[in-house]
Each structure stands twice: as structure tokens, then as C-alpha cells.
Amino acid sequence: MIKLVNVHKSFGSQAVLDGLDIVIPAGEITAIIGPSGEGKSVMLKHMIGLLKPDSGQVEVEGENILDMPRASLNAVREKFGMLFQGAALFDSMNVFDNVAFPLQEKTRMSKDEIRSRVIVALEEVGLKNVEHKYTDELSGGMKKRVALARALLLSPKIILFDEPTTGLDPIIKKAIHQLIKDTHAKFGFTAVIVSHEIPDIFDIAHNVAMLYKGRILQYGTAQDIVHSTDPIVRQFISGSIDGPIQMI
């Protein structure tokens, strides 16, 4: 379980998180939706300790991760996998080395074992014969899939997905959603997915939270969100230009 309590975070004079409270239940898939620039990625980075709040609490499985010594924070991070919005692949390495990196650094597996694990992981995300390519030779969608393979490889207990399917074609998008659903069913990890894929994301998420103006506006099951009477939530999921959310 991940718990954020009354979290405030500002960058300069701009308050991004403004008293945010959320509980991410263990073993379930929770989707975070909300307009662009509302702090969804910032919220994810608080969960893994990449950002520290100006005030508030962040707990992972009952442990307050703020002000933890580095070694303890790393022990908590061992439980996590994360897929970044921009993939965050190491651009000085090829695809194989990118995916193999956590295995090489954190396990004592043999070279052959690592090789077979990497190839299987890449095949699971629909990539074949790309091991020797460098990241600048890949399309945006391929980069995301390599990053997904890297995030899933160590079978973490908690996986944070920051827009895992943005920029992918509809078929790959469906395949990635299905992959998340299947691997979740297999391993039962806790997943937090920041996504703009509405309504597709409702098919895989057990819970959906809508972030708006630095707080959780509504939290519930996908059905609760779909049938919400809140005008902001309704406008957002219908994608209407008219309504209380003024983006332009």
C-alpha cells in the first residue's frame, strides 16, 4: 500500500500538489487521470522518493520514506519498477544492455541466463531482433516497450507507469494494456498508471483517481468515474472543450 497524506509541493511560486491525499491499495491497479500539467508525474515521483514534498507524508507499505537514510530508501526502492514518460533509456547503451542492466547490477545470474531473460522480456512486449540497436534508432513506441521490458524484468512488487502507451498505435496500445493486465494477474503487483487513455484504461484499472488542481477530485472504481456527476470529471472523460476545465 502506498499512502500520500496532505502532500504539498511547489516549484517556485507554482503549487503543483496542494494537500493531496491518496491511498493506493496493495495488489491492485490504480489509474491516475487528470488534465496535463496537473502534477500526475510529480505525484508518482513522490511515491518512489525521487521528489520530496514541501510538507506532508509519503508511506510505502507502512514505512515513512521521507528523511530515510539512503540505504533504507534504496531498500524500499528495491520493491519498485518504474516506466518513465520519456522511457529514460540509457542512450549510451544498446537495447540489450539497457534491459540487461538491472540484472547485471543486481543479480548473480550467468551471462546466458541474462541473455535468455532479456530476449523473453523483449518478446513479451512485442520486440524481436532489436537487441543491438541503440535507443536513437528506435521509434518512440519501441523505446516505451523497451523501458516496459526493463521495468517488468525484476518482477517488482510495485510498478509505476507514467503514460505507458502515449505515442503508440492503437494495436500496440491494446497489447500493452493487455500485457499489464496479464502480468498483474500472474504476479499480483501493485500498479499505479498515469494515463490519458480514456476509456481504455478503465478496462484494466481496479481503481481510478482524478487529479485536479493538486488534489484528488474523485476516487473510485472505473464505473464510479464513468457515472460521475461531478462536472469536472464528466468534462474530462468526455473530452469536451466546454465546461469548468479551461485549458486554453
Add this chain to the structure above:
Amino acid sequence: MTAIIQYIGRSTIAFISELGRMGWFLFHAISTALSNPGNPIYILKQLKFIGAKSLFVIFLTAGFTGMVLGLQGYYTLTKFGSEGMLGTAVALSLIRELGPVLSALMVTGRAGSAITAEIGIMRITEQIDALETMALDPFKYLVSPKLIAAMIALPLLCAIFDVVGIYGGWLVGVKLLGVNPGAYFYEMENSVVWRDVYSGFIKSFSFGVIIAWVCCYKGYFTGHGAEGVSKSTTEAVVLTSVLILVWDYFLTSVLL
């Protein structure tokens, strides 16, 4: 008036915070290098990048520096009828001062800027965040190997600079201007002592620390986007060069 005081206060706090952060960065880099230097392959790669790939520029600058010293030294020493001391003048200038300083400035321009740009790009593309989320210490992969490599490479490059520079001076002094070749090397042997050599190496070693420290720091805490990386790279080269010259003065006053 209040605005001016506020501005001065803000700038002072920012400056002190920056100093503190730089101090913490150096401490963390050194403690990681000592306690957990990581895969030797990473250190060898950096040794190749900082050291071996700087050889051409070191040869070039050392050769011409020695040649200029030969010319200037000959011009000055002939006024006193002491052109036989040319070898000593060239060697002492290079070994004590110019070798360590110029080789460090060359490495700053060639490798230091690249180090800042590399780490800066990794920062803005979240590659450093990715390392942290894997519970891996970015210092072990990005900073410590560069620090160790710079500490090894700089004294070696300095030694090469000294030798090439001395032969540059010999080329001009002996081959072009007719100084006695025996006197050039004999006087050098007589006047250069071991203390001159190791003081040059101590300088080079500490310049290696400065280059890796400042250039890694500027990349690690770079600003936003391409402009942020470009600004950090410029700042890294300028700050490193200034620190090398300032530190050189203090070190010289201690080692003399």
C-alpha cells in the same frame, strides 16, 4: 532599498547553499570512490576517455609550449650570456608549473565539457532518475569512475606534457638556435630535483579532482532543457579553469 537588501540576502544564501551542495557532492563522490568504486570496466572506459583521447591535444600543446619556451628563454638568456641554462629554464617551467596547469586546462576543455554535457543530458532525460528507481547509486556509475580516472590520468598526461615540452624546447634551442646539446640536458639534470617532479604530480592529481568534481557537479545539477545543459557546460569549463589557476597559486605557495 529593501529590494536591494533582499536581493543581496537572496544571492548570499544561494551562494552559500551552492557551496554547501558542492562540498557535499565532493564528499559523496570521494566516499563512494573509496568505499564502492564499482566495476573496473567503467573506470577503464573513463581512463580511455579522459586520458588516452586527450593525448593528441596534449602532444600538440606540449610541443608548441616547449618550443615557445625555447625561443623566449633563448632570447632572455642570451642577454646575460647564459643560454647554456636554457634546458634548466624550459624544464623547470614545464615540470613545476606549465605541465600540470596547461595539461589540466586542455583536459578541462576537451573532456570536462563533455562530462558535464553527458551527465546533464542524462539528468534532463531522466536517466539518472531511472538509476535511482533501480536502487542504484548514480555516483557509483557516473561520478566515481570519472573521479578515479581523472586522478590517474592527469599526472600521467602531465608527465607526457613535460617530456614532449622539453623536447620542443630542445628542437628550437638546440636544433634551430644552436645551443649546445650537452649543456641543454646536463644543466637540466643538475638543477631539476625530485621535489620539482613530485610537486608537479601533486598539482596534477589535485587538478584531476577539481575537473571531475566541478564538471560532474554542473552536469548533475543542470538546468532545464538543451539551454540548461549548454549553460552548465560553459559554467563548468569556466569555473574549473578558474579554480585550477587559483588552487595552483595556493598549492605553489605551499610546495615551494
